[in-house]
Amino acid sequence: MKGNSTSDIVLKLIHNRRSIRQYLDRPVSDKILKKILEAGFRAPFAAQLCSVIYTRDHERMKKAGIGVYPTAPVHMIFFIDFCRLEKVMAHRGHEYGYDDMMAIWLGMQDVVLMIENLTIAAESLGLGSVLYGLTPLRADSIAETFNIPKRVFPVVGMSVGYPDSAEGTEIRPRFPLEMAAFEDEYRHHTDEDIKICMKKMDEGYLAQGYYIKSQTKVDLIDKEDTIGFDMYSWSEHISRKFRSAYRQGDPLLDILRRHGFDLK
Numbered sequence: 001m002k003g004n005s006t007s008d009i010v011l012k013l014i015h016n017r018r019s020i021r022q023y024l025d026r027p028v029s030d031k032i033l034k035k036i037l038e039a040g041f042r043a044p045f046a047a048q049l050c051s052v053i054y055t056r057d058h059e060r061m062k063k064a065g066i067g068v069y070p071t072a073p074v075h076m077i078f079f080i081d082f083c084r085l086e087k088v089m090a091h092r093g094h095e096y097g098y099d100d101m102m103a104i105w106l107g108m109q110d111v112v113l114m115i116e117n118l119t120i121a122a123e124s125l126g127l128g129s130v131l132y133g134l135t136p137l138r139a140d141s142i143a144e145t146f147n148i149p150k151r152v153f154p155v156v157g158m159s160v161g162y163p164d165s166a167e168g169t170e171i172r173p174r175f176p177l178e179m180a181a182f183e184d185e186y187r188h189h190t191d192e193d194i195k196i197c198m199k200k201m202d203e204g205y206l207a208q209g210y211y212i213k214s215q216t217k218v219d220l221i222d223k224e225d226t227i228g229f230d231m232y233s234w235s236e237h238i239s240r241k242f243r244s245a246y247r248q249g250d251p252l253l254d255i256l257r258r259h260g261f262d263l264k
Contacts, residue, residue, distance in 0.1 A: 013123045018169045020128030023071040023161035032125055033074065036160070040118030049107035050114050051081040053146050061157075064145040065138035069130060072159035077135060077142060078115055080107030082151040082261075100262045104153075111155045122160055132157035137248075139255050150260030173204030173234075202233035211237065 033054065040052070054076045055061065061068045061075050068075050082103060086096045119129055135142070135157040142154050163169075174180075175197050179189070187193070211217060211232045218240035219225065227236060253263055 009124075010120070013120055016171060017119065017123055018128075018171050019130040020161070020163045020167070020169060021069045021130055022164040022167035022169075023069070023073060023128070023159075024164050025071070026073070026162045028074045028127065028161060032127070035125065036118050036121040036127070039121030040114040043110070043113035043117040045110045045113065046106035047085065048110060049080055049082065049085060049103065050110040051079045051084070051152065052114070053077050053079070060145055063141070065141040066132055066135060066157050068132070068157070068159050071161070071164070072130070073161040074159065076158045076160065077146070078111045078155050078158070079148070080104060080111060080153045080155055082107070083149050086151065104256070104261065108155065115156065115158065119158075126162060127160055128163035129158050129160045132159075136252055136255065137250075139259055143259065153256060153259050153261070170208050170210075172208075172210070173201050176200055198233075198235045202235050205234040206231075210234075 037052065037054075041048075054074060056074055058068060058070065058075070064077075066075075066077075082096070082100075089096055115131075122129055133156060135154045139154055142148060143152075148154075179187070179193060179197050189197070205211065212229045215229070216237075217225075217229065217232055218237060220240065257263055
C-alpha cells in the first residue's frame with residue numbers, strides 16, 4: 001500500500017497494526033496520553049456510555065487480576081458506564097428506566113468505537129498496544145482495586161507503549177473478505193467456504209510459527225491432546241477456546257448482576 005496522502009497514511013496504519021507484547025524502556029508522556037485519550041473520546045457514540053481508567057502501576061493491574069506484559073509502560077481498562085448517565089438524569093429530574101440489556105449493547109458499541117479511535121491514534125504517534133479480552137471476568141477484583149461503583153463494568157483491558165522492534169511481531173492473517181463481507185444478504189457458508197476460511201488462517205499462522213514462538217496452547221482437559229505445536233493452528237486454537245470444556249468461573253450474566261445490572 002503506497003502513497004503519501006492522508007488517506008493512504010491512515011489506511012497503512014490500519015493494515016499494518018498488530019498486537020505488541022514487548023515494549024521499549026521508554027515512558028509515555030502525559031501529553032501523548034492526553035492526545036490518544038482525546039482521540040478515543042471523539043468516536044461516534046450512542047450516549048458516551050464509556051469511561052477509561054489508566055495506570056502505570058503494574059502491581060495494581062496484577063492486584064486487579066489482569067496479567068499484563070511486564071515491559072508495557074501504561075495500562076488501561078475500558079468500562080461501560082451507566083453511573084455517570086444516571087447522575088446526569090437525576091440533575092434533570094429524571095429516573096432511569098431503560099432496558100439494561102439494550103443499554104449494555106449501546107455501551108459496548110461506545111467502548112469498542114472509543115478503543116478503535118484510541119488505538120489508531122496511538123499507532124499514528126509511534127505507539128503500539130495489546131488487548132486483554134478476559135477482563136470482564138475480573139470485574140470483582142477490578143472494582144475493588146480501582147474503586148469502581150455499581151453500574152460501571154469493565155469490557156476490555158489494554159497496554160500501550162513504544163514497540164520494541166526486536167520482537168518482530170508479524171501482521172496476522174484474516175478471513176478472505178468475501179467470506180465476511182456480504183452485499184445484500186448473508187452468505188450461508190458451504191463446507192468448501194469453511195475450508196477456504198480455515199486454509200487462509202491456518203496456513204498463515206503456521207507459516208509464521210505463531211504458536212511455536214509464543215508456546216500458547218489451550219489445554220484439553222477432557223481428552224488426550226495429540227496435536228503438537230508444529231501443527232497447532234488458528235482454527236484448532238479458536239475451537240478449543242470456545243468449546244464447552246473451556247468454560248471457567250462464573251457466567252458473565254451472574255457477574256453483571258453482581259455489579260448492579262438488571263438482567264432478567
